Amino acid sequence: MDLHGKIALVTGGGTGIGRATSLALAKRGAVVAVNYSRSREDAEETVRLIANDGGRAIAIQADVSQDEQVRRMAEAVAGHFGAIHLLVNNASTTRHIPLDDLEAATDDVWDELFDVNVKGMFHCARAVAPFMKESRQGAIVNIGSIAGQTGLGSSLPYAVSKSAxxxxxxxxxxxxxxxxxxxAVLPGAVATRWWAGREEQMNRLVPRLLLKQIATPDDIAQLICAALEQEAMTGQLITVDSGQTM
Incomplete structure (x- = not known):
């Protein structure tokens, strides 16, 4: 699929992988709706960066865990631009809990992570599907994680949510x-703000990676765009982790 002129919705598009993907899509000529829940300034900065490079974008608020907010967001984006062709389900959250601390994995933690990471992605896919079907073309990329394959991540509920x-x-x-x-694109370690305060832990990981480097948000964004463009591929889980799971 040629992304030029396509309308893309990127959830959690203000920071990290979401921002990098929004910028990469805009460079390919897509029009980008940058979703945010609380990070309004970050989303608006992403829009400014796109506009400064000659692209078109808007920032739009919705908590993806809330179905009604997501439906209103999809209707607003389609109403503003006339269509929705692409969805990048990037919005996610986590809690940093030692894997063996089962008592800390409370019902509230499970509910929060599944509401955003799993149900939120379903809400967004369901909301945009009618607009994609109307144009008889559409592509969705969900952001998974190698945590969903290995069972090892920032917390047990996070790893299980990504498996879901x-x-x-x-x-x-x-x-x-x-x-x-x-x-779905399944990143390994990526140098984003999730590692804030844990840089030493991230750097200790580097020697164990085959490529001896931590992926950047731009690395992940490039693969997301490629998956959106590839018209002969669906139902695939694509790992990009510098050889971390080899």
Missing amino acids: VHGLTLSLARALAPHIRVN
């Missing part, structure tokens, strides 16, 4: 075919 994202990707690929493709 992988399953959601496979089910949506079947449910939305043939006009909407659904794939």
Whole structure:
């Protein structure tokens, strides 16, 4: 799919992988709706960066865990631009809890992570699907994680939520075919603000990676764009982790 002129919605688009993806899409000529929940200034800065480079973008607020907010967001984006062709389900959250501290994995933690990381992605896919079907073309990329494959991550509920994202990707690929493709990109360690205060831990990981480097948000964004462009691929879980899981 040629991304030029396509309308893209990027959730959590103000920072990290979301910002890098918004900028990469805009460079390919897409029009970008930059979603945010609380990071309004970051989202508006992403929009400014796109505009300064000659692209088109808007910032739009919605908490992806809230279905009604997501439906209103999709209607607003489609109403403003006339369509929605692309969705990058990037918005996620986590809690940093030692894996063996089962008591700290409370119901509140499970509910928060699943509401955003899993149900939020489903809400967004469901909300944009009618607009994609109307144009008879659409592509969705969900952001998973190698934590969902290895079981090792910032917390046990986070790893399980990302495993659920992988399953959601496979089910949506079947449910939305043939006009909407659904794939997932599974990053390993990425140098984002999630590592803030844990830089020493991140740097200790580097020697154990085959490529001896931590991925950047731009690295992940490039693969997301490639997955959106590839018209012969759906239901795939694509790992990009500098060899971390080899």
